[in-house]
Amino acid sequence: MSAIDELITEFAKLPGIGRKTAARLTYFLLKQPTEASRRLATTIEHVAERVSPCSVCGNLSEVDPCEICTDPRRDGSLLCVVEEASDITAIERSGEYRGLYHVLGGRLSPLDGIGPDDLRLQALEARVGNGTPVREIIVATNPSMEGEATATLVRGVIANPAIRVSRLAQGLPVGGDLEYADAVTVAQALTARREMSS
Amino acid sequence: MSAIDELITEFAKLPGIGRKTAARLTYFLLKQPTEASRRLATTIEHVAERVSPCSVCGNLSEVDPCEICTDPRRDGSLLCVVEEASDITAIERSGEYRGLYHVLGGRLSPLDGIGPDDLRLQALEARVGNGTPVREIIVATNPSMEGEATATLVRGVIANPAIRVSRLAQGLPVGGDLEYADAVTVAQALTARREMSS
Numbered sequence: 001m002s003a004i005d006e007l008i009t010e011f012a013k014l015p016g017i018g019r020k021t022a023a024r025l026t027y028f029l030l031k032q033p034t035e036a037s038r039r040l041a042t043t044i045e046h047v048a049e050r051v052s053p054c055s056v057c058g059n060l061s062e063v064d065p066c067e068i069c070t071d072p073r074r075d076g077s078l079l080c081v082v083e084e085a086s087d088i089t090a091i092e093r094s095g096e097y098r099g100l101y102h103v104l105g106g107r108l109s110p111l112d113g114i115g116p117d118d119l120r121l122q123a124l125e126a127r128v129g130n131g132t133p134v135r136e137i138i139v140a141t142n143p144s145m146e147g148e149a150t151a152t153l154v155r156g157v158i159a160n161p162a163i164r165v166s167r168l169a170q171g172l173p174v175g176g177d178l179e180y181a182d183a184v185t186v187a188q189a190l191t192a193r194r195e196m197s198s
Numbered sequence: 199m200s201a202i203d204e205l206i207t208e209f210a211k212l213p214g215i216g217r218k219t220a221a222r223l224t225y226f227l228l229k230q231p232t233e234a235s236r237r238l239a240t241t242i243e244h245v246a247e248r249v250s251p252c253s254v255c256g257n258l259s260e261v262d263p264c265e266i267c268t269d270p271r272r273d274g275s276l277l278c279v280v281e282e283a284s285d286i287t288a289i290e291r292s293g294e295y296r297g298l299y300h301v302l303g304g305r306l307s308p309l310d311g312i313g314p315d316d317l318r319l320q321a322l323e324a325r326v327g328n329g330t331p332v333r334e335i336i337v338a339t340n341p342s343m344e345g346e347a348t349a350t351l352v353r354g355v356i357a358n359p360a361i362r363v364s365r366l367a368q369g370l371p372v373g374g375d376l377e378y379a380d381a382v383t384v385a386q387a388l389t390a391r392r393e394m395s396s
Contacts, residue, residue, distance in 0.1 A: 002259075002260060003241070003244045003245045003248050003249055003260055004245060004249055004258060006241050006244070006245075007241045007242060007244075007245045010237060010238045010241045010242075011238075013234075013238075014223050014226060014227075015222060015223070015226050016219065016222070017223075021214065023284060023287070024213060024214070024284075025212050025213070025215075026245065027258075027282065027283065027284040028212060028213050029212075029242065029245065029246065030245065030249060030258055030283075034246045034247070036211075037242050037243065037245065037246030038242075038243060038246055039208060040208045040209075040211075040239075040242055041239040041240070041242040041243040041246070042239070043201070043204050043205045043208045044205060044208075044227065044235050044236075044238055044239040044242070045235065045236060045239040046201045046204070046205075047201045047202060047204075047205045047224065047227065047228065047235065048227065048232045048235035048236055048239070049232070050201050051201055051202060051228060060202060060225075060228055061200075062200060062201055084225065085225065085228075086221060086222075086225040089221070
């Protein structure tokens, strides 16, 4: 196999990238200065070598514990439970959250053979029991069927009645269009409607 | 910038890959064994270091002249002119062509500032004049406005009346659906209709 074919094959292993896109990426790189390809290669290697899950929360980081876990300005009594480390970025971007995180490393999905034992639930229980007392756990699993099932599972794991367990609100996305919203979202937005102050 | 953000930025430089897709690719790699990322990085480097344009035809190859130019079973009197080296793969896949190639390295595109001087036209003229006499030149530029203009330009460059210059046929794509074909393609298919033998 030629070097070009090899690279097309490697690119095509990435999610959402078929052989045609993989070929386009390969030929794009070939049109760039060698330096561009080398920088991409080096960056991929750096990430592979330097980034690993934080032993406390499961966030992906170059240091252990991660920057969020060791940030003294963060509220250690607040824990946000997410499915994947990539979900942390979305919540951080909102600028609305200053607590810590706990990455489950997936979601309940019997069809894919992912059960409760495959999620970092024991680590969550241990964290809630030790150190700074946890005041609230925000369950930020995805608003999908698997995410809901996972949220219920997390809820069941938190036995301490002093800890508030909440779930991200569901409703119309901001800037969305009612006309194009799906029926389930509209139903959810109706059920969870909030009173307007006069 | 963290290693993760750096890789997201690098991926986002690739065509058709926005920041969200770049983040998905990055987190996908982080979920794979380190070996997978390392293999991707090495392959990218190999391509950058080993692959370069063939000095004869412009095809991208690890050897110079490329495998096609040096293949003795190929018909040297037949030349297929393409815009990019990646177009060669498409023609090779058809299994219908056993001649040589000539890569222009682009197409006429005044809006992008690409004029006749940016295409490998002089190299084409030189090739047609030297070595094995060329019998036919198949102009396989894209069936787009720029491709057509480029084809006309190539036609003008071939002064020798003994050389046949042809263009790839245009019409309905095989396996396509007349109902969904665009009007220009249908018009083209009508104009270029072929008599059926009885």
